[in-house]
Amino acid sequence: MIQLYNSLTRTKEDFVPIGDEVKMYVCGVTVYDDSHLGHALSSIIFDVLARYLEYRDYRVKKVQNFTDVDDKIINRAKSDGVPWEEITERYINSFYESIDGLNVRRATVEPRVTEDMPEIIGLIERLIDCGSAYELNGSVYYRVRSNPDYGKLSGQNIDQMLEATRGELESGKENPADFALWKAVKPDEPMWESPWGPGRPGWHIECSAMAFKHLGEQIDIHGGGLDLIFPHHENEIAQSESASGRVPFARVWMHNGMLRISNGQEMSKSLGNAFNVKTALKEFSPDAIRLWILQSHYRSNPLLDKKLMGDAERSMRRIRSAAEITAEDVIESEKSLNADSYKRRFIEAMDDDLNTPQALAAIFDLCRKMNRSRTDGIDVSDAAELVRELTGVLGFTLEAPPKKAEGLTDTAVEALVQQRKAARAEKRWADADAVRDQLDAAGISISDTGGETAWSRS
RNA sequence: GGCGACGUGGCCAAGUGGUUUAAGGCGGAGGUCUGCAAAACCUCUAUUCGGCGGUUCGAAUCCGCCCGUCGCCUCCA
Known part of the structure; x- marks a missing residue:
């Protein structure tokens, strides 16, 4: 009810x-x-x-x-x-x-x-x-x-x-x-x-x-x-x-x-300090803005603070990476994670006057449980589907934050990544790290998982 | 003056009488993994809920007072 x-x-x-x-x-x-x-x-x-x-x-x-x-x-x-x-x-x-x-x-x-x-x-x-x-x-x-x-x-x-x-x-x-x-x-x-x-x-x-x-x-x-x-x-x-x-x-x-x-005053148009939505969207993803808002109860008065939106942007990465797990990513396993209890928690929280902070807590807990289960060789694709379902109810897009316009083109990044890959293969670590620093400076972060190197603009 | 909201860890924020010596996020410390990182995971990070009294077997949660912050009473989501 x-x-x-x-x-x-x-x-x-x-x-x-x-x-x-x-x-x-x-x-x-x-x-x-x-x-x-x-x-x-x-x-x-x-x-x-x-x-x-x-x-x-x-x-x-x-x-x-x-x-x-x-x-x-x-x-x-x-x-x-x-x-x-x-x-x-x-x-x-x-x-x-x-x-x-x-x-x-x-x-x-x-x-x-x-x-x-x-x-x-x-x-x-x-x-x-x-x-x-x-x-x-x-x-x-x-x-x-x-x-x-x-x-x-x-x-x-x-x-x-x-x-x-x-x-x-x-x-x-x-x-x-x-x-x-x-x-x-x-x-x-x-x-x-x-x-x-x-x-x-x-x-x-x-x-x-x-x-x-x-x-x-x-x-x-x-x-x-x-x-x-x-x-x-x-x-x-x-x-x-x-x-x-x-x-x-x-x-x-x-x-x-x-x-x-931040200074404790109400944000109002008459104070002339309105924070434009389109401006905010240039800096933060829609998911970060949404998370920042939904982490407070709707009847409370959230603090308008860029730091908090930035925090939310980082929090979103956890959810996003859990949601991105698909059947192909999953290790063959007889055992499958049963996420029903998390769904119940979510619904219970939302039923209670739209308690989105609690609902989000259930989602974060589920993400942790998935990561843990995955290392134990348990199939989490159903749980990932649930994450997509529940975040969808909260209106998240699960899309990565806006790409920075300036910086390297995709092909330039690819070339550097290959260059680094070669250096790593020859264990020329200093060269490899130099490339990584260069990419980092251009706002591109790198992660080596398995034999592959993934990169993303941050 | 009238109506109302709020004060929880470094920051944000749930919880509103016992299974909460307080969820979750961010940040921080240590560890696993890694060539090193990143991500992820593990452990730790409030014996305490603005202050003082009271009610109760038991309170962050109820009552009173005090302190502090804020909103509405004029346009505002």
């Missing part, structure tokens, strides 16, 4: 989907800049969740949106002096480049706000009809007081929040905590026609509308970063439940932790 921690109830709960298909919605990105490693963290975690659910024989429909109408996009368009559509197009492509590079599978549906405008407007109309929203000067606001449950996710209560929000308040709202569902048009901003006049949707309504459209009015899992709990997810719950009358809107709310940067 899979158990997941539900932010709404603050407990781990047995996961029981409503229907025969898991309906999962994950808050996507606002496309106004390149993706940073925080996005990578969230994407990888919910990628692993979807992969694991499928591994456990669930059918999964995952919806992840693009917010392509937003203040930050408008501002970016202004500062770049281009139409806002160009900004969103550019960064949607950039997002895909990053996410593909990280071997994150695409969601089943990836809706954009601009493409689901009729549903958004329709949902706002429903909210007005049921008394949960009101129009004011061409804008529409959600009436927070209409919902006694408001605040249940974040543990906030309206009065306390208001104390904190003293100061600038939009005039005319019934309650300062009421939030915009529809924003009346301002000069030079994207706009759509609506029953309340031209304007654009508020931030929160899109997710409710898209979840309703693509998944239905009650869903199994809703995911996103911890920072979205308030106000975004709180508002999403309020809107969705007011409109549909179905409670809860999402059975399980899952929130991933925030990246920490």
Whole structure:
């Protein structure tokens, strides 16, 4: 039985989907800049969740949106002096480049706000009809007081929040905590026609509308970063439940932790220290980045530190070399390593609220067991197959790290390797070592196994 | 001010009442293998879980206080 921690109830709960298909919605990105490693963290975690659910024989429909109408996009368009559509197009492509590079599978549906405008407007109309929203000067606001449950996710209560929000308040709202569902048009901003006049949707309504459209009015899992709990997810719950009358809107709310940067501060865009995914991928393999993330539990706050990614790169080599063992590499043997207990450990760990550090520990232990068994003349090809299976569930590619562009060509390396081979055959060790040093300097490492010499770029 | 998270070895990080005197990874030390290396394997690397009290037959795990770090309450994965 899979158990997941539900932010709404603050407990781990047995996961029981409503229907025969898991309906999962994950808050996507606002496309106004390149993706940073925080996005990578969230994407990888919910990628692993979807992969694991499928591994456990669930059918999964995952919806992840693009917010392509937003203040930050408008501002970016202004500062770049281009139409806002160009900004969103550019960064949607950039997002895909990053996410593909990280071997994150695409969601089943990836809706954009601009493409689901009729549903958004329709949902706002429903909210007005049921008394949960009101129009004011061409804008529409959600009436927070209409919902006694408001605040249940974040543990906030309206009065306390208001104390904190003293100061600038939009005039005319019934309650300062009421939030915009529809924003009346301002000069030079994207706009759509609506029953309340031209304007654009508020931030929160899109997710409710898209979840309703693509998944239905009650869903199994809703995911996103911890920072979205308030106000975004709180508002999403309020809107969705007011409109549909179905409670809860999402059975399980899952929130991933925030990246920490080395000096202890949160990594946030406003600090301007975002670490670009594409930049990271130039230096580290997607597997190293994934391992670095999955070695912490998804609800913790991993340290963003290049050293740790480098450590993960080295760790990956162990797993990769174990996974690379195929039937041909195996010594003829009657005895075969039975890896069932490792598979059970893996599943047990993942069932327990996606405990990837424990699941990885099972894989590392299995790799060690395989190496040990191999020297004992035991057939480990089935175990290697299991390593491939389990690492696949975690989304690893098992591909070697990116090749350094500079340096020697393959043929040049081969020539040097042959040169060294000759030297070794004649026991001219100094010459052989000189070649090895030369290769090493060019970022190529060598290993002599049996009669053969293997080389790889590091 | 309100809501919340966290503090485990040199670094990262599981574990949340007994089979854990604490998994796994990285790093380090020694060894096997090797011409020497690399990789791999073996052994070692926290009697201890921020501090102080308490509950309990028994706590890193529960309770209280204190110290420290961080997040949310405004846009953020």
